[in-house]
Amino acid sequence: MIFRRLLSAIFIVVFFFVSCDKEEVFIRVTDVSTNLSSVTIIEGDMQILDAAVVPTNASNKRLIWSSSDESIVTVDNNGMINAIKVGNAVITVRSEDGNKSVIINVAVIESWLSLSQNVIESSIKGGTYNIKVSASNAWSIHSQPLWVSTSLEGGEATGADSVTITVSVSQFTGTSPERSGEIIFKLNNKDRTDTLTINQNNLQFSDGDYVKVQSSVKGNGIDLVFLGDGYTIEDVRTGKFDDNLNEAIYHFFDIEPFRTYRDYFDVYIVYAYSEDSGISDHETTKNTKFSAKYESSNSTRMDIDHDVTFEYAKKAPLSSDLTETQITVITNSSRYAGTNWSYSDGMSISVVPVSNLQYPNDFRGLVQHEAAGHGFGRLADEYVENYSTIPESVKDELRKWQGWGFFKNVDLTNDLNTILWKHLIEDPAYSYVGAYEGGYTYASGVWRPETTSLMTYNVKYIN
Incomplete structure (x- = not known):
């Protein structure tokens, strides 16, 4: 009897505690939020996407992630996306409770590694050269010649910006005419590369070096810059470049009033090496430094890359700016033609081939007509x-x-x-x-x- 009463008492207590416990409230999901509506990611990269249920105290916070095209981008249950290849896809984030969802547009773009230039032409003395590197990801130098050193061995992603590295080329002591090597830049953990080729010859001057042919002894100095287009390293080695440009300078001053006032001028030659010898015409395209070309088969008009021409002219230590500088580009061609490009602010580029015709349409006639007459003299044609x-x-x-x-x-x-x-x-x-x-x-x-x-x-x- 006593045992029965004790059991009844325990049951009453247990029942009492159970009946007094509060009923649990299930909080439903009303929405899914994310701070991203779109994402741009580089192929091969991974990135975590953030999303959460609304309200934040919902009972079931589980999210389900999916991709509209897993050949472009995949996503795991934690929102980690993996960019497989270039393209566009949509990531959908859906709540398990309530089937609420939000989408994130994903654009997968190519990785990139870009150099500001891909070729350095160096002389026998070597030198230092600044190169800009732009990269989508961390990068490093994969290989380089023993006779070349760099100020950086690698770097972080630059995005739309770039980082400058200094490339140092040692003096050439060999007996061969030239040597070449490559610096291979590579994105870390990716196949993307870019190459900087270094050609070093046994010549005295590098591409972009200048020689001051004449210094003014009167006045403040009037700048003349002579460039050559379509001249290869071999053309320089054989003396053709120097011969043609020095002849052009002689012709420029071999006419009055330039002969009388020659002492007022500072004259420079800037070295520029082309991949191909000669210049382009309507049938043949040559890879030259300034892209000089004849406009048509029966025209004497010539065109040229003005920006590169101005860039090289400024490699000379001008006493003024380009608006007060006469630039003459001698082209490695004997066809009769010639054009002067004048700007209203005074800038001028004369394009002059080495004509092999007789007087008055010879090389002298073209230099004097285009450079001395049109370019410096600002004279109109009278024919x-x-x-x-x-x-x-x-x-x-x-x-x-x-x-x-x-x-x-x-x-x-x-x-x-x-x-x-x-x-x-x-x-x-x-x-x-x-x-x-x-x-x-x-x-x-x-x-x-x-x-x-x-x-x-x-x-x-x-x-």
């Missing part, structure tokens, strides 16, 4: 190509350039009292100066000062 009256639109163009200080050797009037060179007409020493119709490539409606000159037929005379 006639169009046997018609100069149109109003061309008149407007001429007036515009004359407003910038160019083409003062032609005028749109033959009134000797108002013509641009009236001060010469009034001087008895210039009795041969007048107003002769034809110039600026038109037969009528425009006048020049004399019957013939350098700007008419390339003759050795500036009016």
Whole structure:
């Protein structure tokens, strides 16, 4: 009897405790949130994505992750994505409770490793060269020649920026004409590479080196820069480069008034080595430093890469800026042509081939016409190509350039009292100066000062 009563008492106590416990409340998921709507990731990389249920105290916080295209990007149960290949996919994050979801757009992009230049041309003396490296991931130098050293052996990802490293090339002591080597840059844990080729020759000057051919002894120095396009290392080694550019300099000053005022000029040659010898035309493309080319098979117009030309001209220690510097590019070609590119601010590039024609269309005639006449002298052409009256639109163009200080050797009037060179007409020493119709490539409606000159037929005379 006593045992029965004790058992009943225990049951009552247990029942009491059970009946007094609170009922557990199940909190439902109402949404899924993430701080990302899109992600850009580099192929081969991994990244954790963050997402959470709303409210944060929901009873079932489990999320289910999935990818719309697992050939592009995969995702595990913790939100870790793995970029498999380049492309786009959608990551969906879904709550187990309530089936709420959010999407994250993923773009997988290529990894990259880029150098600011891929070739260094060095002379026998060697030297130091700065190279910029841009990389999507951490990188390192995989291999390099023993005669080359670098200021960095590797670095972190640069993103849109770059890091500068210094490449040092030792002096060349061998007996061969040249030596070449490669620095291989590689992204860590990836197959992406880029190569810097170093060509070192037994020449005195490296690509980009300059020589001051003449120093001014009067005034503050007027800068002339001579470059060569389509000249290989072999062309330099055989002396063709130096011969052509020094001949061009001789021709530039072998005409008045440059002969008289030569002492006012500082003259530079800047060395530039091309992969191919010669320049491009309508049939053949040459890999040259300044990309000089003939515009067509029957035209004397020539084009050139202005930006690279200006870059190399500035390698000389100019006393002023490019607006007061005459740049002449001698092209390794004997075909007759030539073009001067003038800018309204005064910058000028004359492109001159080494013409093998007879006087007056020889090399001398081209240097003097394009570089001395058009480039430095800012003179207009005085010959006639169009046997018609100069149109109003061309008149407007001429007036515009004359407003910038160019083409003062032609005028749109033959009134000797108002013509641009009236001060010469009034001087008895210039009795041969007048107003002769034809110039600026038109037969009528425009006048020049004399019957013939350098700007008419390339003759050795500036009016």
